Amino acid sequence: MFTRIDRYVIRQILGPLFTTLGIAALLLILERMLKLFDFVVNQGGPVEVVFRMLANQIPHYLGLALPVGLLLGTLLAFRKISLSSEYDAIVSSGVGLPRLVRPVLFLALVMMIVNTVLVGWIQPYGRYAYRNLVFDLRSGALGASIRVGEFVDLGDNITLMIEESRKQGAELIGIFLERRDKDNTISVTAERGGFYATEDDQTILLRLYNGVLVDLNEGPNKPRVLSFDQQDLTVTLPAKETFRDRGGEQLELTLPELNRERYNPELTVQQLNAMNANFHWRVMHSLTFLVLPFLAIPMGLTNKRTGRGTGIVIGLSLLILYNEFMEAMETAVSNGASPYASTWLLFSIFTALSFFFFRIAAFKVGGEPLAWIDKAWGFISGPIKRLSKKVMGVSE
Structure with missing residues (x-):
C-alpha cells in the first residue's frame, strides 16, 4: 500500500507526534490535578477520587492535544528531512511534494477518525461521569473525611x-x-x-x-x-440524592444525539442554537485534521543555509488563532448567527490559506512560503546585530 518513502515519512512524523501528545497531555493533566486536589481536599473527600476525575478528563485533553500533535509532528519531520538534504534527494528522484503528502493525509485521516470518536462519544460520557463524581463529592456520597478540629454535622x-x-x-x-x-x-x-x-x-x-x-x-x-x-x-446516613440523567446540556450529548436534538421542537430557541453551534463545531474540528498537513508541510520546509525556525512559530500561531476563532464562532452561532457564515467561513479561510502555502512550496521553483518573513526579519535584525557588536566592542 505504501512505498518505502511513504513508510519513512510516517516514521519521521510519529516520533515528534507522540512526544508532543505526551508532553501536552501531561502538562494539561498536571495543571488540572492541582486544582482537583484543592477541590477534593476542601470538600473533605478521599484523595483517590482525584484520579477517577482525571481519568474522565483525559479524553477532553486528548482532543486538545491531537491537532497540535499532528501539526508539530508533520512540521518537525519535514523540517528534519529538508535540513538533512533528504528532501532534495527525494524530489530529485521524481517524487514531488504532492506525492509526499499522501502518507501524511492517511495519518491525518486516522487521527480524524480517532478525534471524531473522542468528541462524538467518549468526551460526552466522560464529562457526565466527571460531573457525577463532583455531585457525589459535594453530597458526601463518596465518604467525606472528618475534618480535624472542626465541629461536623453527621446527620441524625x-x-x-x-x-x-x-x-x-x-x-x-x-x-x-x-x-x-x-x-x-x-x-x-x-x-x-x-x-x-x-x-x-x-x-x-x-x-x-x-x-x-x-x-x-x-x-x-x-x-x-x-x-x-x-x-x-x-x-x-442522610438519604443520598440521585444525579440527573445524562444530557443536561449539549456537551454531554453524543454526536447522533446532538444532531437529533438540534431539531427538537420542544427546546427553546437558545437551546436549539447552542445544540446547532456545538454540532457544527465538532464536525469542523474533525475535518480540520485533513487540512493540517497542507499547513504543516510548507511550514516545516526550511532553507538549509539559514535553518531558521520561523515556520514553527507561524504554524503554531495560526493553529492557536484558528482555535480561538473557532470558539468565538461557536459562541456567535449560539447567539443566533448562521453556522455557514461564521463557523464554516472560518474553516474555508483556514483551508484556503493552508493550500496557498502548500501550492507555493509544491509548484513554485525554490518556493518558500515564509521567505518574505525571513527577509523582513533580516532587515529588522541586521541593524540591531551591528549595533550590539559595536556596543560590545566599545565595552571591551
Missing part, C-alpha cells in the same frame, strides 16, 4: 469533633460527640474510635474506646454519667 442530629486523625481517617483520636433527640441529649468523649460499615448501607457504626457518656435527661432525674471501655453508636 449528631455533631462530632476529633483532635487527630491517623491511618487516613481509619483511626480517630480525641473524640467529642453530641446526639440530640426529642427527649434528651447525650454527650460522649472518648480516647479513640473509628467508623465501621454495617450490613445496611443507610447506617454506619461509630465504635468508641475508653470514654465517658453523659445522658443529659431533661426530666427530674439528674444527668447520668457512664464510663465505658467500648461503646457502639449507630449513625443513620
